[in-house]
Amino acid sequence: MTVPSEFDRIARYFRPLAGPGGLNLADDAAVFAPPAGRDFVIAADAMVQGIHFLADDSADLVARKLLRTNLSDLAAMGADPLGYLTTISVPRDTPDAWFAGFAAGLAQDQAEFGLRVLGGDCTSTPGPISLSLTILGQVAPGQAVLRSGALPGDGIWVSGTIGDGALGLLAARNEVADADGYLADRYHLPRPRLGLARHDLVRACMDVSDGLVQDLGHLCRAAGIGAEVSAALLPLSGAARQLNRLELCLTGGDDYELVMAIAPARELDFSSHAQACGIAVTRIGTFKAGEPQVCVIGENGQPLTLSRSGWSHF
């Protein structure tokens, strides 16, 4: 009996990545005892070739982006990673080298972020590569950081720099200059900000995947309040500053930084905590009572008019 390549490939490339609960990826499901006295956190994302990554992106970078965008969801909840499952649908003629690269990317980030694969599925598709990943994490009971919870007067803080993801997509497409590859790297490899959103310091949080203005708008709607951001305070990388594309930085996707609401009395402690984490954070504005809208004040003191609020992967 010839065992089809689906099983061979799982055995060859993915079995070595499996964690203890994964039963060597040889059973119908993974089984494990949940960590006692912790809440479970779980999220799933899909990534489609040509929509979420480029056709010529290398398989290892695609795998790492898939894992990191999901880790970013855990980071946004203040949760720690436990494991993941992934489904991989690729054209029938996909070479072994693609699988080897994909598995190598997962292996590298499994080591970096301390988690293992628990299961998944591998199938063919007549269309573009289509991936999904479900991430499992844990958090102390009741201490997940939600999108709701911002109050008027809270500071609006972001991690890292904003806009590099969208500019990095342009760079990866050779549409803007990127001599040292900084921007393309930012597009290909999100930095999940695990550990930053500590429940006692952060009142509300989400990750910026679809553009700062749009995602901050989600925090506003969840809290029923508004937000005022000062464009001059936006943390831009040197590369972004040079390209001078403010509106794209405000509305472009793929940053995978965190946007957070911090109570005024906690801003100092939050800054210290961020420093201890080695993550740059910047206060870019203030939540305000009123309509759930995001107002960006330009350099001239007047609200900017944005032609779009953000990015949709639909």
Next chain:
Amino acid sequence: MTVPSEFDRIARYFRPLAGPGGLNLADDAAVFAPPAGRDFVIAADAMVQGIHFLADDSADLVARKLLRTNLSDLAAMGADPLGYLTTISVPRDTPDAWFAGFAAGLAQDQAEFGLRVLGGDCTSTPGPISLSLTILGQVAPGQAVLRSGALPGDGIWVSGTIGDGALGLLAARNEVADADGYLADRYHLPRPRLGLARHDLVRACMDVSDGLVQDLGHLCRAAGIGAEVSAALLPLSGAARQLNRLELCLTGGDDYELVMAIAPARELDFSSHAQACGIAVTRIGTFKAGEPQVCVIGENGQPLTLSRSGWSHF
């Protein structure tokens, strides 16, 4: 600000389906306390249009098959469902009616099987519809039923009837007669056999998704033993009996019945339990010491030579 249709569609069609931990599908992840003192069981499957379902299958049937194939993985582990996450990648011009149908199918089976959606993702694809579902279940600690564990002398039992899935695919394509639609229904709507694989009665179990011979081969390899099946004992539906396609019934996919190893001393109790569950079960052969191979004995007492062992979705 116009919120893109990704968010509208999640709010309109999927939010009403969300369970308590799902946070109204409005946060970065789901959060819930795991049931105390239970093991977690988790599995993920992908389904691609044209590979796992037909281009003209109705959206509600596609959704139900997606959920049920995953429930079948829980059934194979002897686990009970807790919840699920699903990622949906569809062409940009997919009409609202498709989403409404898909959500209606999920709603119907959520009610039938007692679980709710916890999260997921909705995105576009330039290719065929590409779906994934991650299912979460629970089981008493250490009582998950694994693929390994069969011993020589154990009875080989299957639930329901075998071969209707593969014949149903032919029926759905109008390639075989199916006057009352029985076979097409069996292809479209798997019956996850939840509750059947009780740990104290079943030594090893998996679900038959890629053909009985191939999947029984997995049980053999996991245990390092062989299996002898009698073709005359194979439970065939009336429709399958009429079509007389024994090899396809033995090797075709999409049955989603369970194949199990039962110790001789437990076969009577297992039969009673199956009856109490309302699930027909049939003893089709015996596990044997020796090479991990599946031998099917034909009506003439000689081993059948099969041209292929099973189905690969790759």
